[in-house]
Amino acid sequence: MxxxxxxxxxxxxxxxxxxxxxxxxxxxxxxxxxxxxxxxAVRNAAETAGQSGRAFAGKAFAAVGDTVGGAVPASLAERVRVLRGRAGAGSEDEWGTSNT
Incomplete structure (x- = not known):
């Protein structure tokens, strides 16, 4: 209260x-x-943080996937694949930021 x-x-x-x-x-x-x-500088920091987050999400997904034995929903698995694909690319994300 x-x-x-x-x-x-x-x-x-x-x-x-x-x-x-x-x-x-x-x-x-x-x-x-x-x-x-x-x-x-702020845009670069945000992009770096986004890339780090995507990398961490990929590692966490792999760890959870190993633990639960493939019971991760297909929609979540697809989203992680999309995020992993963006982590290596230097293209802009949906917010229009890039690591330039």
């Missing part, structure tokens, strides 16, 4: 502060976020 009350107070406080900041501050924050997201 304590956490629910804390969450509600935080939500109310955020709403009040957000409405006082207004549209101008929102646009300013949005512009800053867009600039950060378009920074080549």
């Amino acid at each position: 304590r956490y629910k009350v804390t969450f509600a107070v935080g939500l109310a406080l955020g709403y009040v502060l957000g409405t006082r900041a207004g549209r101008e501050r929102y646009e300013q924050l949005k512009k800053s976020a867009r600039e950060i997201a378009q920074n080549p």
Whole structure:
């Protein structure tokens, strides 16, 4: 119950502060976020993290597949195959990022 009350107070406080900041501050924050997201260093870090995640997912899938003896659903197996195929390719992913 304590956490629910804390969450509600935080939500109310955020709403009040957000409405006082207004549209101008929102646009300013949005512009800053867009600039950060378009920074080549940030994009490269995101792509590297994505590749590491795909590699880890492949290893985890193999370990789980060995453990459960092939009882992994076909849809999951296909998704992992697709992700493995992307890990080696330098092409863009569905978010338009690439390791350039």
